[in-house]
Amino acid sequence: MTFSLSPDQFRSLWRGALSLCLIAALYETIARSGYFPTVLMPPIPVVASTFWTVMTDGTMIHHAASTLYRVLIGFGMAVVVGIPLGILMARYQRVENFVLPLASALMPIPSLAWVPVFILWFGLGNTVSILVVFYAATFPMLLNTWSGVRSVNPLWLRAAGAMGANENALFWKVIIPGASPFIITGVRQAFLRAWIAVVGAEALAASDWGLGWVIFDAKEFLNADLMLASLAVIGIIGFAFERLVFGTLERQTVLRWGMVKAAKG
Amino acid sequence: MPEIEVKDVSLVYDTPMGRVVGVQNANFVLEKSQFLCLLGPSGCGKSTLLNIIAGFLTPTTGQILIGGKPVRGQGTDRGVVFQDFAQLFPWRTALGNVAFGLEMKGVPKAEREEIALKQLELVKLAKFANSYPHHLSGGMQQRVAIARALAYNPAVLLMDEPFAALDAMTRDDMQRLLADVWKETGKTIVYVTHNVAEAVYLGDRVIVMTPHPGTVKAEIPITLQRPREALSVQFLDQQKHLLSQLGQHAEAA
Numbered sequence: 001m002t003f004s005l006s007p008d009q010f011r012s013l014w015r016g017a018l019s020l021c022l023i024a025a026l027y028e029t030i031a032r033s034g035y036f037p038t039v040l041m042p043p044i045p046v047v048a049s050t051f052w053t054v055m056t057d058g059t060m061i062h063h064a065a066s067t068l069y070r071v072l073i074g075f076g077m078a079v080v081v082g083i084p085l086g087i088l089m090a091r092y093q094r095v096e097n098f099v100l101p102l103a104s105a106l107m108p109i110p111s112l113a114w115v116p117v118f119i120l121w122f123g124l125g126n127t128v129s130i131l132v133v134f135y136a137a138t139f140p141m142l143l144n145t146w147s148g149v150r151s152v153n154p155l156w157l158r159a160a161g162a163m164g165a166n167e168n169a170l171f172w173k174v175i176i177p178g179a180s181p182f183i184i185t186g187v188r189q190a191f192l193r194a195w196i197a198v199v200g201a202e203a204l205a206a207s208d209w210g211l212g213w214v215i216f217d218a219k220e221f222l223n224a225d226l227m228l229a230s231l232a233v234i235g236i237i238g239f240a241f242e243r244l245v246f247g248t249l250e251r252q253t254v255l256r257w258g259m260v261k262a263a264k265g
Numbered sequence: 266m267p268e269i270e271v272k273d274v275s276l277v278y279d280t281p282m283g284r285v286v287g288v289q290n291a292n293f294v295l296e297k298s299q300f301l302c303l304l305g306p307s308g309c310g311k312s313t314l315l316n317i318i319a320g321f322l323t324p325t326t327g328q329i330l331i332g333g334k335p336v337r338g339q340g341t342d343r344g345v346v347f348q349d350f351a352q353l354f355p356w357r358t359a360l361g362n363v364a365f366g367l368e369m370k371g372v373p374k375a376e377r378e379e380i381a382l383k384q385l386e387l388v389k390l391a392k393f394a395n396s397y398p399h400h401l402s403g404g405m406q407q408r409v410a411i412a413r414a415l416a417y418n419p420a421v422l423l424m425d426e427p428f429a430a431l432d433a434m435t436r437d438d439m440q441r442l443l444a445d446v447w448k449e450t451g452k453t454i455v456y457v458t459h460n461v462a463e464a465v466y467l468g469d470r471v472i473v474m475t476p477h478p479g480t481v482k483a484e485i486p487i488t489l490q491r492p493r494e495a496l497s498v499q500f501l502d503q504q505k506h507l508l509s510q511l512g513q514h515a516e517a518a
Contacts, residue, residue: 155352158321163366163417164341173365177356257355258399 042225051229064233066209067198070126074133075194082138082190083183086145087175096146103139111136111193112200119205128205129198136197140189148182149175181254188246195238266333268453269295269318269421274327276313286478287313288324293472293484297420298451302458302468304507310479311457312425318455319345319423332420341366344414348426350406353398359385359409360394366417384412387446404428404435408442415450424456428463437495440466444492461511465503466493473510483510 005013024044030036031043038046054060088095111132118128152175160174176183202212211230218226254260271294276287288310295301303311316322318329320339329336331343344366346352353362360381367377385391388408398406407427414422428436440463447454447467458464464471465487473483485507489499 153351155347155349156354158339159345159347159352159354159413160365160369161339162319162341162343162345163413164339164369165365166369169369173368174354177354180356253356257397259355 039222040224042228047225047228047232050225051232054226054229060214060229060233063209063211063214063230064237066206067202067211067234068237070129070202070210071133071191071194071198074130074198075137075191077130077134078137078141078190078194079187081134082141082186083145086142086186087149087171087179089142089146090149091175099142103142106135107139111197112204115201115204124205124207126206129201129210132197132201132205133194136193137190140193141186144182144186144189145179148179148186151182152178177253177257181260184246184250184254187249188242191241191246192238195234199234267294267330268297268299268332269455270330270333271314271318272327272330274314274317274324274329276310276317276322277325288317289478289480290327291479291481293481295453295455295470297453300447300454300456300467300469302456302464302471303474304458304461304464304471304511305474305479305482306459306476306511308479309474309476311459311474313479314474315423315425315455315457318421319343341370341417342419343421343423344417344419346407346410346414346422346424346427348429350398350403350430352410353406353413355398358395358397359390359401359412362398362409363413363416365413370417381412381416384416385409387415387449388412388442402435404431404439407431407439411443411446415446415452420453422452422454424454426457426459429458429460436463441492443467448491461504461507462495464507465489465500466495471507473507475512485510 028044031038031041035041051060085095085099089099090096114132114135115128118131122128122131156174156178157170160170165174198210199212199215202210203216206213211234215227215230218224218230250260255262271291274291275289278285278287291310291314293301303314305311313322317324318331318336320336320343323338331340334342354365357365360378363381363384364377367380372380382391382394385394388411390405390408390412393401393405398409401409410427411422411424428439431439444467456464456467458467468487471485471487472481473485474480475482485503487503489497489503494500
């Protein structure tokens with residue numbers, strides 16, 4: 001795979017940069033208007049310089065790596081549990097009867113509400129954050145997969161059956177690719193929920209490392225520049241994953257297969 | 266031994282509005298390499314009967330024999346082509362679609378791709394082997410579907426109005442192509458259609474069905490010489506004859 005930019009990609013990058021610049025200009029105007037004290041709303045050069053310092057001394061990398069580790073483990077668990085369970089729900093009435101009420105009851109509970117409970121059970125540290133991420137990410141994965149499998153064209157199943165596909169082949173070669181537009185949406189939503197959950201979980205349960213922790217810790221010392229720099233790091237990581245990982249996944253699969261339309265560029 | 270035997274087949278649906286007879290007491294036999302058209306208006310049970318032969322539906326009474334063996338569910342002794350273009354797997358190339366049945370049989374990759382390519386040549390699509398279905402026209406997609414249903418070498422090809430959703434000109438081309446494919450492969454074909462001219466063009470025999478309940482009304486041999494000329498007097502006479510069997514006026518053609 002190459003990372004060279006086509007004219008379309010270049011235009012989309014340019015438009016993205018433009019909208020970011022506009023927002024930055026708006027922020028800068030307010031920050032310099034004197035409406036908030038500069039300590040609380042530092043101008044962009046101050047934030048940028050803090051960003052540079054914490055990036056180069058390695059602390060921010062360490063924070064980001066700690067958070068990313070928790071996100072990826074929890075999110076990975078959600079994918080491994082959510083996709084098969086969603087498929088089983090859609091294929092077997094009994095699994096659906098069992099899982100659906102459970103999901104309906106658990107889903108409305110905010111993942112952060114579990115943090116105190118998990119701290120009592122597992123103490124402060126990675127376990128709590130990972131479990132909270134897992135909890136937050138599982139439901140979008142599960143429900144999207146469930147919908148996706150139910151929306152698989154019955155003609156594909158008939159055709160595959162007529163060609164001698166057994167249950168195993170149906171699962172891997174028809175149902176999973178057939179449900180892939182929904183599964184990819186599920187993966188995206190799950191990842192998003194995972195980030196939202198991890199920042200909160202770290203604020204409450206992490207000690208010393210993690211982007212969520214650093215933001216809430218910075219509040220104690222009125223380090224608004226550090227808070228904003230950390231938020232920027234979260235944004236950058238999220239953007240990179242969306243564009244590089246999920247965007248690529250989508251281009252290589254459902255877009256190439258014509259199962260979804262490309263966003264208007 | 267006949268290739269297909271349909272013996273006293275009936276199918277009754279239980280619906281919220283009561284029992285509906287889909288197919289009533291259908292009987293016929295089909296010899297190897299014969300081309301049979303099931304002709305009738307919508308609701309006459311022709312597709313239902315095809316789905317029973319395919320094993321997608323279980324008849325309420327009676328049975329189907331393929332090569333002397335009773336049908337129980339789907340089986341690779343039958344290839345099926347549907348009307349809907351969406352029957353192809355969008356995530357597989359034309360070649361990947363055609364190779365699917367062979368893959369299920371456990372044929373090694375190189376060998377199944379070679380066979381699949383031959384099948385695509387048969388339907389004149391070898392050039393598009395690596396295209397995904399969404400890049401192919403409706404007619405091309407249906408040709409891939411035919412190649413796919415033939416690739417694992419079933420004894421019987423079952424086709425449910427495969428060209429009904431195509432424009433008239435493409436449909437004519439496809440009928441010619443199917444007649445060629447049939448001549449080349451010698452498959453036994455059951456072909457469902459509501460198009461009288463299509464039945465006369467393709468069939469060795471036409472079974473006329475009428476609705477409410479779905480019944481076999483008549484069985485008519487078509488003895489016109491092949492390749493058939495759709496504008497010949499004999500061809501038009503056959504069409505009139507079929508239309509009268511359907512209880513419609515000849516002008517309706």
